[in-house]
Amino acid sequence: MAANQRTLVTGVIGSDTHIVGNRILSMALEKSGYKVVSLGALTPAGDFVKAAIETAADAILVSSLYGQGELDCRGFRDLCVEAGLDHILLYVGGNLIVGKHPWPAVEKIFLDMGFDRAAPPGTRVETVIEWLHEDFATRDRDLRRALD
Amino acid sequence: MSAALLIDFGSTYTKLRAVDLAERRVLGSGQGPSTVATDIMIGMQAALADLERRLGGLPAFRYRLASSSAAGGLRMVTVGLVRELTAEAARRAALGAGAKLVGTFAYRLTASDINAIHELAPDILLLAGGTDGGNSEVVIANARRLGATGLACPVVYAGNRAAAEDACAALAGKTVIVAGNVMPEFNVLDIEPARAAIRQVFIDRIVRAKGIDRAQSAFDAVLMPTPAAVMEGARLLADGIGGRGGLGPLVVVDPGGATTDVHSVADGAPAANVVAVGLPEPRIKRTVEGDLGMRHNAATIADVAGLERLAGETGLSAGRATALLDSVARDVGWLPRTAEEIAFEQALACAAVKHAVARHCGTIETVHTVHGPVTVQHGKDLSHVNAVIGTGGAIVASPNPGGILAMTLADPLEPLSLRPAAPRLLLDRHYLLYACGLLNTVDPQAALELALAHLEPIAGENTHERTRRA
Numbered sequence: 204m205a206a207n208q209r210t211l212v213t214g215v216i217g218s219d220t221h222i223v224g225n226r227i228l229s230m231a232l233e234k235s236g237y238k239v240v241s242l243g244a245l246t247p248a249g250d251f252v253k254a255a256i257e258t259a260a261d262a263i264l265v266s267s268l269y270g271q272g273e274l275d276c277r278g279f280r281d282l283c284v285e286a287g288l289d290h291i292l293l294y295v296g297g298n299l300i301v302g303k304h305p306w307p308a309v310e311k312i313f314l315d316m317g318f319d320r321a322a323p324p325g326t327r328v329e330t331v332i333e334w335l336h337e338d339f340a341t342r343d344r345d346l347r348r349a350l351d
Numbered sequence: 352m353s354a355a356l357l358i359d360f361g362s363t364y365t366k367l368r369a370v371d372l373a374e375r376r377v378l379g380s381g382q383g384p385s386t387v388a389t390d391i392m393i394g395m396q397a398a399l400a401d402l403e404r405r406l407g408g409l410p411a412f413r414y415r416l417a418s419s420s421a422a423g424g425l426r427m428v429t430v431g432l433v434r435e436l437t438a439e440a441a442r443r444a445a446l447g448a449g450a451k452l453v454g455t456f457a458y459r460l461t462a463s464d465i466n467a468i469h470e471l472a473p474d475i476l477l478l479a480g481g482t483d484g485g486n487s488e489v490v491i492a493n494a495r496r497l498g499a500t501g502l503a504c505p506v507v508y509a510g511n512r513a514a515a516e517d518a519c520a521a522l523a524g525k526t527v528i529v530a531g532n533v534m535p536e537f538n539v540l541d542i543e544p545a546r547a548a549i550r551q552v553f554i555d556r557i558v559r560a561k562g563i564d565r566a567q568s569a570f571d572a573v574l575m576p577t578p579a580a581v582m583e584g585a586r587l588l589a590d591g592i593g594g595r596g597g598l599g600p601l602v603v604v605d606p607g608g609a610t611t612d613v614h615s616v617a618d619g620a621p622a623a624n625v626v627a628v629g630l631p632e633p634r635i636k637r638t639v640e641g642d643l644g645m646r647h648n649a650a651t652i653a654d655v656a657g658l659e660r661l662a663g664e665t666g667l668s669a670g671r672a673t674a675l676l677d678s679v680a681r682d683v684g685w686l687p688r689t690a691e692e693i694a695f696e697q698a699l700a701c702a703a704v705k706h707a708v709a710r711h712c713g714t715i716e717t718v719h720t721v722h723g724p725v726t727v728q729h730g731k732d733l734s735h736v737n738a739v740i741g742t743g744g745a746i747v748a749s750p751n752p753g754g755i756l757a758m759t760l761a762d763p764l765e766p767l768s769l770r771p772a773a774p775r776l777l778l779d780r781h782y783l784l785y786a787c788g789l790l791n792t793v794d795p796q797a798a799l800e801l802a803l804a805h806l807e808p809i810a811g812e813n814t815h816e817r818t819r820r821a
Contacts (some may be wrong), residue, residue: 208484210484210485218718218719218720218721219720219721220720220721220722220725238484240536240537245626245628245718245720245725245727253433253435253436254436254537254538256432256433256436256486257432257433257436257437257480257481257482257485257486257534257537258481258482258484258485258486258537259481259484259485259486259487259488260485269720269721270721
């Protein structure tokens with residue numbers, strides 16, 4: 204394992220069993236060089252955080268496909284802060300809310316919750332990889348600046 | 352005749368079993384006090400004299416092997432990162448090595464944690480934290496804090512491999528043994544290397560530190576802590592040799608004076624259509640219930656089971672039950688004599704065994720998803736084990752051991768608990784499990800046949816019915 208390899212935690216949150224998309228995403232991320240800790244389906248919010256602590260993860264990618272994402276993800280950032288994961292990147296994606304809502308409104312709900320990115324249905328894996336690339340670069344720059 | 356002497360340097364007694372290796376039979380047993388606090392040889396000689404008196408002379412022993420739980424047992428403190436992850440993995444490794452856990456810590460050790468550890472003065476400290484390549488900050492910080500104390504005991508490091516060197520440097524001046532990470536990957540448990548390292552430290556250092564080596568003229572080797580020997584015996588009985596001749600998956604329950612130990616040798620995998628969640632379970636698992644002890648912790652058995660209920664089951668008044676409980680807790684050498692006392696002792700043993708086994712076994716719950724209900728399993732599914740073996744004085748001395756062992760069984764009223772459904776109930780009347788665990792190291796075939804020949808099948812009678820009839 205490369206010393207500078209970044210670690211991502213992935214999983215499907217709550218009482219959600221839709222694992223296929225998350226598995227495809229995890230495989231693609233692994234292929235592009237990340238160490239992926241894949242928690243699978245039916246994962247409580249707290250388990251994402253615990254896994255991220257032990258593995259010193261750089262980002263958590265939360266999937267939610269069954270429309271209850273807003274309930275399941277509430278307080279997710281707070282859990283991370285509480286556990287000392289202040290700088291961890293948080294992404295969320297899937298069918299996040301039941302019913303027809305314009306995406307910008309949905310996105311705002313999740314960004315307000317403290318997620319760094321929210322991905323609508325149909326988001327391509329490549330897009331997620333680009334986001335990670337950009338966000339890690341920004342975070343490194345910020346951290347360096349903070350140290351200087 | 353080819354004979355072996357199996358010694359258990361216990362906390363109260365020094366116990367001996369002499370066995371005939373060729374005939375696969377017990378020649379006799381001997382017992383003396385545990386004198387580790389003064390000179391362990393005094394108790395050993397008393398036990399040997401007892402054995403000699405019973406046998407009418409001592410044979411030449413080909414092997415003289417010992418286990419020990421004397422001088423407080425192998426007292427261990429474990430430290431991990433997340434409580435449910437590496438801290439839990441470390442706990443399981445220590446229990447699996449036969450240790451008596453005196454403290455478990457998670458996350459960053461605070462100043463008061465450090466004080467607590469210092470006061471606990473463990474025999475070994477197991478330091479874990481972080482998956483390989485994962486969090487190294489906390490385990491190194493913990494190593495630094497520990498390194499800055501006067502803690503004298505050896506440290507077994509079984510944390511993030513990438514942090515091992517820094518942690519060792521931070522612990523400079525102490526004895527540090529580096530073992531494989533108890534959780535090398537997230538949710539992958541690998542406790543065997545840590546267990547082996549703990550056992551080696553036990554043999555190399557703890558035996559001497561506790562003064563057990565003073566009796567070394569009387570034995571060839573002290574191989575392991577007694578709970579580990581019981582576990583080895585259980586494993587041999589379950590698996591047989593080369594996967595043949597064993598009983599198959601089994602559970603051992605051992606209600607002792609201070610704790611009730613439960614061992615299971617079974618994969619405990621979920622049934623079809625059931626999803627296992629949580630940390631993977633070790634096939635050979637030991638749990639220790641510190642609040643369920645027949646003497647030292649009888650009061651907490653009553654707390655757990657309910658004093659009224661214990662009293663009701665034995666037909667005692669609450670006041671009388673409280674008085675009995677007091678005498679039990681006050682005098683660890685207390686032995687039941689009257690019919691009332693025997694019934695009370697039986698009720699205590701039943702409660703201890705019932706709760707200890709229920710905690711050891713896994714549970715299922717139904718989670719409702721958009722696809723309908725899904726059954727998830729926490730812990731081990733032990734409903735299909737072939738045998739439940741009872742050992743320890745409380746069961747062996749009971750007039751109705753079957754009644755106690757019946758408490759381990761699945762209860763239709765508690766369908767979510769994965770306890771044994773229809774096992775054979777067996778009694779280790781001669782207290783041979785530890786002896787067979789020791790003998791397994793030199794003559795597994797003899798050990799297996801000896802154990803199989805001496806386990807007594809018993810009927811699992813409903814203890815409450817029996818009590819009512821009595």
